[in-house]
Amino acid sequence: MGPNHWIYTVPLRLRSLFRRHQVEKDLSEELRFHVEQKTQEYVAAGLPLEEARRKTRREFGGVEQAKENCRDTRRVNFLETLLQDIRIGSRMLRKSPGFASIAVLTLALGIGANTAIFSVVHAVLLDGLSYPDAKRLVLLNEVRLRTGPISVSWPNYLDWRAQSRSFADLAAYQLLQYDLTGIGEPEVLHAAQVSSSFFALLGAQPLLGRAFVRSEDKAGTNSVVILSYSLWRNRFGGDPEVIGRALTLSGAPFTVVGVLPAEFEYFPQHVDLYTAIGLSAADPRWAKREQHPGIVVLARLRNGVSLSDARMEMKAISERLAAEYPEANTTQRASVTPLSEERFGSVQGTLLAVLAAAGFVLLLACANVANLFLARGSARKREMAVRSALGAGRLRIARQFLTESMLVAGLGGCLGILVAFGALQPLLRIAPADIPRLNESRIDLSVLAFAIGISVLCAALFGIAPAVQESKIDLIARLKERAAASGDSARHRVLSGLFVLEVALALVLVSASSLLLRSLIRAQDVNPGFNPRNILALDVLLPVSRYKTREHQLQFFTQALSRLRALPGVRSTSAAFCPPIVGICWGAVFTIAGQPIPPREQMPGSMFNAVFPGYFESMEIPLIRGRTFMEADTATSARVAVINRTLAQRWWPNKNPVGQVIQQGFPEQGGPQLEIVGVVGDIKQFGPDKEQWPEVFLPSQQSPFQAMTLLLRTEKDPMLSSGAAKEIIQSLDKDLPVSRIQPMTRFIADELSRRTFAATLFAIFGGLAVLLAAIGIYGVMAFRVAQRSHEIGIRIALGAQRRDIRNLIFGQGISLTLVGIALGLGGALALTRFISSLLFQVSPTDLATLTGVPVVLLAVAVAGCHPPMRRALKVDPIATLRDD
Amino acid sequence: MSKPSDLVQGTLDLLLLKILALEPMNGYAISIRLKQVSGDVLQVSDGSLYPALHKLEQEGWIKAEWKPTENNRRAKFYSLTRLGKGQLERESANWSRLSAAISSVVKLKEA
Numbered sequence: 004m005g006p007n008h009w010i011y012t013v014p015l016r017l018r019s020l021f022r023r024h025q026v027e028k029d030l031s032e033e034l035r036f037h038v039e040q041k042t043q044e045y046v047a048a049g050l051p052l053e054e055a056r057r058k059t060r061r062e063f064g065g066v067e068q069a070k071e072n073c074r075d076t077r078r079v080n081f082l083e084t085l086l087q088d089i090r091i092g093s094r095m096l097r098k099s100p101g102f103a104s105i106a107v108l109t110l111a112l113g114i115g116a117n118t119a120i121f122s123v124v125h126a127v128l129l130d131g132l133s134y135p136d137a138k139r140l141v142l143l144n145e146v147r148l149r150t151g152p153i154s155v156s157w158p159n160y161l162d163w164r165a166q167s168r169s170f171a172d173l174a175a176y177q178l179l180q181y182d183l184t185g186i187g188e189p190e191v192l193h194a195a196q197v198s199s200s201f202f203a204l205l206g207a208q209p210l211l212g213r214a215f216v217r218s219e220d221k222a223g224t225n226s227v228v229i230l231s232y233s234l235w236r237n238r239f240g241g242d243p244e245v246i247g248r249a250l251t252l253s254g255a256p257f258t259v260v261g262v263l264p265a266e267f268e269y270f271p272q273h274v275d276l277y278t279a280i281g282l283s284a285a286d287p288r289w290a291k292r293e294q295h296p297g298i299v300v301l302a303r304l305r306n307g308v309s310l311s312d313a314r315m316e317m318k319a320i321s322e323r324l325a326a327e328y329p330e331a332n333t334t335q336r337a338s339v340t341p342l343s344e345e346r347f348g349s350v351q352g353t354l355l356a357v358l359a360a361a362g363f364v365l366l367l368a369c370a371n372v373a374n375l376f377l378a379r380g381s382a383r384k385r386e387m388a389v390r391s392a393l394g395a396g397r398l399r400i401a402r403q404f405l406t407e408s409m410l411v412a413g414l415g416g417c418l419g420i421l422v423a424f425g426a427l428q429p430l431l432r433i434a435p436a437d438i439p440r441l442n443e444s445r446i447d448l449s450v451l452a453f454a455i456g457i458s459v460l461c462a463a464l465f466g467i468a469p470a471v472q473e474s475k476i477d478l479i480a481r482l483k484e485r486a487a488a489s490g491d492s493a494r495h496r497v498l499s500g501l502f503v504l505e506v507a508l509a510l511v512l513v514s515a516s517s518l519l520l521r522s523l524i525r526a527q528d529v530n531p532g533f534n535p536r537n538i539l540a541l542d543v544l545l546p547v548s549r550y551k552t553r554e555h556q557l558q559f560f561t562q563a564l565s566r567l568r569a570l571p572g573v574r575s576t577s578a579a580f581c582p583p584i585v586g587i588c589w590g591a592v593f594t595i596a597g598q599p600i601p602p603r604e605q606m607p608g609s610m611f612n613a614v615f616p617g618y619f620e621s622m623e624i625p626l627i628r629g630r631t632f633m634e635a636d637t638a639t640s641a642r643v644a645v646i647n648r649t650l651a652q653r654w655w656p657n658k659n660p661v662g663q664v665i666q667q668g669f670p671e672q673g674g675p676q677l678e679i680v681g682v683v684g685d686i687k688q689f690g691p692d693k694e695q696w697p698e699v700f701l702p703s704q705q706s707p708f709q710a711m712t713l714l715l716r717t718e719k720d721p722m723l724s725s726g727a728a729k730e731i732i733q734s735l736d737k738d739l740p741v742s743r744i745q746p747m748t749r750f751i752a753d754e755l756s757r758r759t760f761a762a763t764l765f766a767i768f769g770g771l772a773v774l775l776a777a778i779g780i781y782g783v784m785a786f787r788v789a790q791r792s793h794e795i796g797i798r799i800a801l802g803a804q805r806r807d808i809r810n811l812i813f814g815q816g817i818s819l820t821l822v823g824i825a826l827g828l829g830g831a832l833a834l835t836r837f838i839s840s841l842l843f844q845v846s847p848t849d850l851a852t853l854t855g856v857p858v859v860l861l862a863v864a865v866a867g868c869h870p871p872m873r874r875a876l877k878v879d880p881i882a883t884l885r886d887d
Numbered sequence: 888m889s890k891p892s893d894l895v896q897g898t899l900d901l902l903l904l905k906i907l908a909l910e911p912m913n914g915y916a917i918s919i920r921l922k923q924v925s926g927d928v929l930q931v932s933d934g935s936l937y938p939a940l941h942k943l944e945q946e947g948w949i950k951a952e953w954k955p956t957e958n959n960r961r962a963k964f965y966s967l968t969r970l971g972k973g974q975l976e977r978e979s980a981n982w983s984r985l986s987a988a989i990s991s992v993v994k995l996k997e998a
Binding site for chain 2 (some may be wrong): 015029032033034036037040041062063064065066068069072073075076077
């Protein structure tokens with residue numbers, strides 16, 4: 004047959020497809036012509052008109068049938084019958100609006116939830132790193148065994164740059180803050196000092212001006228600054244002539260040399276501007292190899308170099324440097340971590356778990372819709388039998404069903420997309436703010452493709468079973484009235500299977516929800532070590548340019564604290580360098596006087612903090628031994644320290660540490676000798692659900708800093724005092740910006756926000772799961788009872804008591820539920836380990852949960868079986884027997 | 888009405904192609920001609936004629952055209968295509984072979 008064939012057939016088929024109406028008209032006319040000719044012939048032969056007509060008709064043998072056969076020969080069938088199926092399908096669905104709307108709504112919920120969450124997953128995880136070749140980006144850090152990552156020292160960075168071969172390029176950066184003054188209101192800006200290779204590594208081209216050049220990586224550089232897009236718009240009005248403009252940052256003059264494009268985003272916390280790292284390279288402290296001022300190194304692996312290759316090389320380089328500079332480098336090693344892992348490692352678990360939970364809900368929704376289809380299929384048995392008798396093949400009928408499933412899935416999908424649109428904003432609002440790129444979640448093309456994909460999957464899931472089932476037709480049995488015939492046993496099996504599946508799915512999901520909820524409650528109940536209620540925190544950073552000496556800085560804060568104390572509604576005030584929950588303290592090793600100095604790798608380490616007198620009292624941190632700081636602990640009096648319980652128990656387990664002397668830092672650094680004067684209770688420095696670290700407190704008078712967090716304990720709602728507090732600061736120094744004024748309880752909530760997010764979503768999904776399972780259970784049992792009403796009638800007629808009927812129906816429901824529970828428990832035991840990273844003080848195989856949830860589901864099953872059972876009891880045996 | 892001889896599946900195609908090879912005509916005329924030529928032995932039921940014609944059209948062996956008849960009525964006239972000619976030859980050959988085979992079996996003398 005070849006291409007010649009097509010010249011004739013293709014136009015024909017296209018015509019059939021697109022000009023159906025005309026084609027139908029032609030067909031009718033062609034056959035009519037034949038009928039008329041024949042009739043005329045008979046009339047001409049002498050028959051009366053009516054009889055001639057009748058004879059012709061009879062001889063034709065069924066004009067409609069002939070037409071149908073003609074139509075069948077047209078082989079554009081697929082598309083044409085599809086359209087026909089769709090038309091029939093939609094008509095059928097319109098005829099049973101109840102069924103259609105429940106099915107579509109159920110699906111819309113499931114698809115909507117999944118789509119909304121997928122849009123977040125897509126923005127955060129999939130789209131996450133939008134830099135060119137992002138997979139090869141890694142972060143380098145120095146890690147000390149006892150203390151953890153300690154950031155990189157500048158000489159080490161330079162040596163790494165010179166000696167390593169694994170990287171195409173390396174860049175160094177550190178985060179810091181500047182006071183912007185001279186342009187409108189003074190503001191604290193978040194900034195990053197970066198080396199010249201930084202923007203190139205991330206493939207960023209400046210929108211205006213230029214990036215930093217090599218010469219600006221060295222000491223003695225110009226004070227140049229690159230603005231972020233948002234700062235350029237907000238503070239400089241998007242001025243196209245901004246290049247060359249002068250700025251004052253923390254008292255020092257800078258010149259704008261570039262502006263970055265809007266889409267550039269690297270740091271999780273938004274950075275307003277970038278300065279050259281050469282500025283700090285000039286700092287003599289940076290030249291010291293043992294100083295770790297907070298530099299992070301970003302690098303790109305060379306093509307062909309794997310992560311493990313790079314790690315091995317860096318290990319060798321670290322060892323070489325440690326041998327060369329033993330005092331500075333022996334205790335640390337280089338670490339190489341992929342950027343994606345650093346960024347998303349922690350978020351990934353949460354988001355994927357939530358997506359999985361949404362997937363479970365969708366499966367439940369599909370099971371329910373499959374239930375509906377099966378029940379309906381049985382109601383349409385007669386219709387299918389007639390179709391079959393009229394000549395529809397099995398494939399045709401199955402296709403009909405599939406088309407209906409597709410229609411329901413399609414409608415459900417469209418509605419689901421609308422649901423997703425509506426649910427996205429509330430979802431983002433309860434999501435933890437520290438998830439990178441969270442607010443870029445959108446319903447875009449890929450998310451829509453996902454929605455369509457899962458809709459099709461759903462259609463397949465709940466469409467295939469009924470399609471296969473209902474197309475198996477035993478005509479004789481079907482056309483008889485009796486229901487208890489063909490297909491029912493298979494249908495019953497499928498329905499039982501769905502029942503069990505729904506119970507199992509609900510059990511797994513509700514167990515996971517319960518575990519997460521309990522973890523959240525536990526985390527919220529953790530004693531943070533102080534009283535967080537009614538505390539207002541303000542961050543103040545004094546620019547070194549105007550507060551050059553430590554004494555000046557100390558004086559400012561002392562004055563500020565006493566003025567703040569005088570405010571009405573403020574009960575007490577204090578300040579800390581590193582406030583609880585959110586502060587980042589500095590870590591150091593220390594040595595204990597009177598004890599042999601251990602080798603460097605085994606030296607004790609601790610967090611160090613500087614606080615004003617009255618801190619422990621104001622924060623209500625319990626004093627366990629000795630005393631806290633007093634006014635008498637001045638810059639000139641003996642150096643003292645207060646330690647926390649963890650530190651005391653670790654190094655003086657059975658002794659009183661008060662009176663002991665420790666020295667901060669390595670011995671050769673010559674730090675001050677600190678006498679321990681008190682032991683206080685532990686504070687959860689990193690968050691209620693995080694590890695407890697040892698902590699050493701120093702009095703601010705002896706260890707002043709230019710950046711402190713002021714803490715006010717108020718009588719009532721802390722935010723009420725925020726305006727007045729800010730005014731007092733401004734009155735002391737009008738150019739001083741105050742950043743981050745928040746109540747302490749907000750910090751705790753933010754720390755727990757990821758947990759809260761996961762627990763909330765799982766709770767919502769768990770609730771939905773129970774609801775869907777309950778509906779499913781009810782549906783299956785109701786159907787069962789309806790199907791078996793005949794049998795029940797007979798039983799009653801034969802003497803069965805109410806109790807027997809109850810046991811019959813109930814027993815079936817309960818036994819299916821128990822099977823589902825068993826399956827679900829197995830699933831829960833297997834799957835909950837995947838959320839173990841989200842759990843807190845609760846085991847993934849928590850006994851209380853695994854016994855409590857099945858009981859709940861059993862109760863739900865009983866409730867679901869109850870109405871059908873009542874209906875079974877009401878069966879009138881005489882009526883059903885008569886229906887036979 | 889006497890039952891028409893059961894036509895072996897596929898031979899209807901052959902007949903139709905042959906008739907149309909002689910001259911183009913409409914469906915009604917084909918049924919008349921078929922009766923005429925076969926001496927009333929071969930009668931295609933009208934209900935099977937048209938599906939067969941449409942199938943031949945779908946295969947590309949005949950093509951259709953709406954033309955006025957002698958009475959100026961519009962009717963669909965079929966004619967053989969070039970492809971159809973080839974198909975006709977093939978089918979004729981098949982038929983010859985088949986009928987020859989049947990004849991030789993039928994002519995077997997009883998033993």
